[in-house]
Amino acid sequence: MTRESRETMTSSTEGGTSSAPAEIPLVDYLALEPAPHLVANRCRQCGARFFDRRNACAKCFGTEFDSVDIATEGTVRTFSIVMVAAPGVEVPYVPAVVDCDGTSVRANLVNIEPTSDRVKPGLKVRLTTFPIGADATGSVGVGFGFEPIGA
C-alpha cells in the first residue's frame, strides 16, 4: 500500500472585508478561531485519529470520519535535538511527539532552550502559534509548535 501524503498549499480565497492582513494556517488541521487549536479526523468506527485527509482508516478501513478538536495542552513523549540541517534551516530545533490527551501530535518545541537539560520526556507543553512570513498580498502564514507551560 502506498502512503499518500499530499501537501496541498491551499490558497484560501475566503472573502473578508476587513483590512487586516489575512492569517492563513500553514497546515489545514490548524484552526485559528476562536483560539488556536488542532483539528483531527476521527474514524467513526474505531476512533483512530488522523491529521491528514484519508479515504479510509489505516486501522479498520472505516470510511467515515468526524472532525474533533484536539487538546491544546500535552506531554512530550519523544523528541530530537537537531543540530545539523539543510542550508537555510535554522538549527538547533526540536522536533517532538506530543501526547495531547491521547492524540499524538508531531511538532517542534519552541520557546525552550534546546538542550537535554531542559527538554525531557514528560515535559508539559501547550500549543502556540507564530507568523512565518507574509506573501505578496500581505496574507500572513501561521505555523504552530508547542512551548513549555509556565515559560
Ligand SMILES: [Zn+2]
Ligand atoms: Zn478506524
